[in-house]
Amino acid sequence: xxxxxxxxxxxxxxxxxxxxxxxxxxxxxxxxxxxxxxxxxxxxxxxxxxxxxxxxxxxxxxxxxxxxxxxxxxxxxxxxxxxxxxxxxxxxxxxxxxxxxxxxxxxxxxxxxxxxxxxxxxxxxxxxxxxxxxxxxxxxxxxxxxxxxxxxxxxxxxxxxxxxxxx
Amino acid sequence: xxxxxxxxxxxxxxxxxxxxxxxxxxxxxxxxxxxxxxxxxxxxxxxxxxxxxxxxxxxxxxxxxxxxxxxxxxxxxxxxxxxxxxxxxxxxxxxxxxxxxxxxxxxxxxxxxxxxxxxxxxxxxxxxxxxxxxxxxxxxxxxxxxxxxxxxxxxxxxxxxxxxxxxxxxxxxxxxxxxxxxxxxxxxxxxxxxxxxxxxxxx
Numbered sequence: 189x190x191x192x193x194x195x196x197x198x199x200x201x202x203x204x205x206x207x208x209x210x211x212x213x214x215x216x217x218x219x220x221x222x223x224x225x226x227x228x229x230x231x232x233x234x235x236x237x238x239x240x241x242x243x244x245x246x247x248x249x250x251x252x253x254x255x256x257x258x259x260x261x262x263x264x265x266x267x268x269x270x271x272x273x274x275x276x277x278x279x280x281x282x283x284x285x286x287x288x289x290x291x292x293x294x295x296x297x298x299x300x301x302x303x304x305x306x307x308x309x310x311x312x313x314x315x316x317x318x319x320x321x322x323x324x325x326x327x328x329x330x331x332x333x334x335x336x337x338x339x340x341x342x343x344x345x346x347x348x349x350x351x352x353x354x355x
Numbered sequence: 356x357x358x359x360x361x362x363x364x365x366x367x368x369x370x371x372x373x374x375x376x377x378x379x380x381x382x383x384x385x386x387x388x389x390x391x392x393x394x395x396x397x398x399x400x401x402x403x404x405x406x407x408x409x410x411x412x413x414x415x416x417x418x419x420x421x422x423x424x425x426x427x428x429x430x431x432x433x434x435x436x437x438x439x440x441x442x443x444x445x446x447x448x449x450x451x452x453x454x455x456x457x458x459x460x461x462x463x464x465x466x467x468x469x470x471x472x473x474x475x476x477x478x479x480x481x482x483x484x485x486x487x488x489x490x491x492x493x494x495x496x497x498x499x500x501x502x503x504x505x506x507x508x509x510x511x512x513x514x515x516x517x518x519x520x521x522x523x524x525x526x527x528x529x530x531x532x533x534x535x536x537x538x539x540x541x542x543x544x545x546x547x548x549x550x551x552x553x554x555x556x557x558x
Contacts, residue, residue: 199425201428203428206483209427209428248477255431259428259432
């Protein structure tokens with residue numbers, strides 16, 4: 189079942205770390221190959237070698253950054269779920285803000301605050317889009333409205349010959 | 356029938372000595388004469404395997420793609436742990452040698468740990484991504500999932516990872532991948548190998 193495809197909370201952290209790493213790896217490979225291609229000296233061979241070198245050097249680092257972001261986000265999310273004992277979009281928003289803040293900690297307090305605001309806004313947008321999609325697709329699953337003959341309190345008095353025919 | 360056996364007087368018709376009873380399990384003599392229901396084939400006992408209910412259309416084993424993310428995340432974290440410990444050790448050695456103390460030493464140690472930790476984490480993570488990618492493509496192309504997929508995916512990962520370091524290193528990488536996968540497959544299929552050995556070595 190797709191809705192139960194997410195692991196329960198402690199193992200979710202490892203899953204999210206891996207997912208983020210994969211995203212960073214593939215995205216980093218694509219972007220760095222283009223960047224390396226363009227920044228290499230002319231000649232197709234040199235350009236291809238340049239693109240390969242850029243992918244080998246930079247994409248593991250990008251993937252690692254994504255993995256740290258994803259793992260930290262998931263850890264804070266699971267911690268909030270455990271503390272608050274409920275799952276709602278606020279957990280994700282607070283986790284996004286906290287992750288952004290923690291990862292900018294080396295740059296001082298103003299940078300932390302700015303990064304936290306950016307992380308929070310980003311997650312709020314993502315959650316908002318998710319809720320929008322859920323509301324739109326809920327039309328699909330709405331049960332049919334009750335028909336005329338379903339509700340016995342709406343029938344009115346029985347027809348005149350009713351009780352006699354029952355016996 | 357005419358038995359002169361003194362034990363046979365109690366329940367002579369259910370004795371295991373009677374050839375027409377077709378007894379497959381021979382319990383002790385006293386039990387066999389106590390009850391006819393103790394002579395049964397143990398195959399009819401309920402097996403002690405767990406019986407799960409699966410929704411329709413779902414494979415019994417978790418597919419490679421579902422396992423992929425947790426394998427990648429796990430190897431990333433494992434690499435971070437190993438690299439962190441190695442970096443801590445190296446940092447301790449070099450800061451003690453250089454005689455650093457206090458805040459400088461703490462910052463230096465932190466730098467060593469982060470640098471080595473992230474390097475090993477990235478390396479193991481990239482290897483896991485390559486292995487999972489090959490495994491998923493192979494199991495999708497072949498339509499089935501078995502140990503051959505594991506071995507081929509691991510060898511291909513080793514070859515690809517070292518492919519830009521020259522032919523010899525590439526071959527060594529492929530060989531390392533193949534041997535690791537072979538050891539893992541032999542270990543994970545040890546029950547099946549046990550039966551294999553008993554079948555071909557009757558001694």
